[in-house]
Amino acid sequence: MYNLLTGPGLWLSIGICLVGLFVRGVLYVKGLNWQLDRVAYTAHPKAGIKGALRSIFFWILPFGTRSWRTQPFMTVLFFVFHIGAVCIPLFLYAHNMMFQEKLGFSFVSMNQTVADMMSWGVIMSAIFLAIRRLVLPEVRILSTPYDYLILFLSAAPFITGLICRYEIGDYSFFLIVHIIFGEILLISIPFTKLSHILLFFLSRAQIGMDFGIKRGGMKGKGMAW
């Protein structure tokens, strides 16, 4: 079972994730329309690129925008969650050992204490994000079962990962469960809202080009995000 999941299963899920995201990206860019979107994307490349980069940069910077600064609680949850969600899958020592063995390459591995903190961070922020959905009326009205499912799909590999990390219960069983959750997550990325892994950057670039080209970017320093 372990060999199946970390062999063909891993290849397949990573493959579906990457190919799926590639297709999503191509479809997104192909579907942009200068006249319908009312943005002259290609006519002013310099202003467009500048606007796109500014729009991404300030938003991936913790407290880099007015929106992040005015909602500090959400900002902390957001960044703790996302930093862990990006770093743990790629830079955890145990993952890199497996990558080396199964895929023939590996990334840099992070310190185990940092990894532990990040994993706990992801779980704690996921819990608070769920509570936030339940408690705040302005978020509750928007929340659907799908939103909770996405949150669960994202957090499940971390919960099971920590169970393995601390060797609670039957290690080999939880390791299998962990891998299954991880692979479900990978496969669901291109087909769900999790596609924002890529579409966040494209969408931010798009609105950045809108502001950079059309909505004042060529008039001064650009939008004070």
Next chain:
Amino acid sequence: MSEGTLCNKIPIQTDEALKILLSDTGGKQYYQEMKSLDVDTRLLWETIGKTCKSRIHTWLKICAHCGMCADSCFLYRINDQDPKQVPAYKIQSTLGEIIRRKGKVDNAFMMMAMETAWAKCTCCNRCGLYCPHGIDVGIMMGYLRGLLYQQGFVPWELKIGAGMHRVYHAQMDVTDDDFTETFIWMAEEYEEDYPGLTVPVDKVGADIMYTVNAREVKHYPEDLAEAAILFHLAGEDWTVPSKGWEQTSLAMFAGDWAACKIQVESVYDAMERLKPKRMIGTECGHAHRATVVEGPYWAGRKDGLPPAESIHYVEWLAEALRTGKLKIDPKKRIKEPVTLQDSCNYVRNHGLKNITREIMSYIVEPGYFIDMAPNREHNYCCGGGGGFNGIGLYREQRNKALITKRDQILDTGAKLVIAPCHNCWDAIRDLEEEYSIGIRWSFLKPLLIGMVEIPEHLKPKE
């Protein structure tokens, strides 16, 4: 298909149709007929298929439902933080739902969507600055308005407004002759005080082609005189086109994209005909957005730019003061607490944020200018943008919406509010009428007339 005689899917195309619709005071019969107006669900779904491409589609799909847009919306804040006023909810429950149902929505749904699109959003675009994904609900509401307009679900005044543009190429029943005659007449009125004051009509190759808001012609002709006087004193080589002089677009508020194209092309034709170095529009926010920012796209101009360089009045004024074309008498500068309204349509849609502050630095005695908080691109809508001011059906909601601006002004302690935008100017006038907070409000032109120095050679001879 149930279609009303007044409320239907057909745009107003003739003066006769305009007069008939106008005679239905307050849209009484119009709204009555709307209650039984059928939804052409096939047309709705076909239109979405053709026009809802990856940008809006992705926005609707990846919205994380995080609610970070809630607090950015002044209508959410002023309506006791009603969750139904959260921008993401407003668009998901209307446009999002239409798409989920593949266009199969009924009359009641469309009536709800109409109220959401015109009474719960002024298309101020502020939420777009607060969403991590960069989702701009204002843009989507504009798109939704287009779908609603196509189906005949549009507030009475805006159906008329869009029709005016189709019939008169102006937002009101002001003809080309009315325009030139009024402008020339106003200049004549002031010729004694400003010898040589004229209004050059249709001059080819002038430095400036000036465009206006039709209501200046109809209701505020003084504004035309002031514009002429300031160009005259600045020694500008300027002209007005006898056709294509109207910069505004109620069609944009209505979501009548075909009328938007008709309107903006009339101005671009004037630019092509008169070949001015620059076009300058009056102190109006949405007019600038319609003609300079969005217009090139309606007209199919791939570079996204009008045929001639086009700037807002505040840009010209700042330049004239900076270069000394207009000189302010230091003794006449504003010496009382004064604040400034940023128009969403040029601050969040064209980046004109510092240029107005530059003007303040010339015309206000240091220490007297107080900015509202928040300001610049983070400023709140006046409360009446996006057509909200003009819709009788939603007057109550609009009046409540004014409270945000009222409180922002009160917090500055200023008694004078400078509003270089017709819509903002109206909203601030209305908030004073509604809430009596003891303020005055003004465009820049009348203030400038009172403080510019008249060059010796332009003074009247005794």
